[in-house]
Amino acid sequence: MNKVMIIVAMMMVSATLGFAQDKPAETETVQKRNELDRKIYQLALRYNDLAVARMKLFELIERNPTNITYQETLTSLYFEAGQNTSAAVSALDILERNDKSLVALEVAANSLEQLGALDKALPNFERHYLLTNNLFSLYKTAYMQYSLNRQDEALNSINMLVKAPKSSEEKVGFPKADNTNQEVSLKAAALNLKGMVYMYQKNKPEAIAALNQALELQADFELAKENLKEANKL
Structure with a gap:
């Protein structure tokens, strides 16, 4: 799973949290308590004391129920700690209040995928792509569709991705x-996935063509090479 987007989003949310201005209607006492809790939260993060950081976020959420930033930050903390169930529930709670929360959509999609709830992860990946045009979310959408045996939808998403100029x-x-990680372009990844769709459909010529296209873009793409071997056996 690619966590880069989540990490960046959490950093942005944390920065916003650190410099947030409370509403003028809040009392001076509440403002001072918020400021103190934000300082403790930032210090807890610095010391990697996530239990204290989460506790302060809960206090900020309870004291500022209309400020969704605090719950978004808590949701990201859960996700980064690998607490996928807590992350998913928290993200879904946010989406009930604001279905355009990009942090919640991304966390919900990725945490639900990690929990194996692909049918619930998919609409969150789809919506995140529609709101942001994020190509990684489009790729994940295609992969979820393939995994859920929605092959025609997967092909449509793949073709959109292949045509996107930035996919290269x-x-x-x-x-x-060898347990290392290989980076490939999203376009090559999409063509490899296209080959997998056609392999599933027992369409040998189209599968081989798509996988060869992926390897034309990146000749050392290990997964595409392995898939091509399998495609030739069909």
């Missing part, structure tokens, strides 16, 4: 047999 520039990581 943006990268995604794949594990290799």
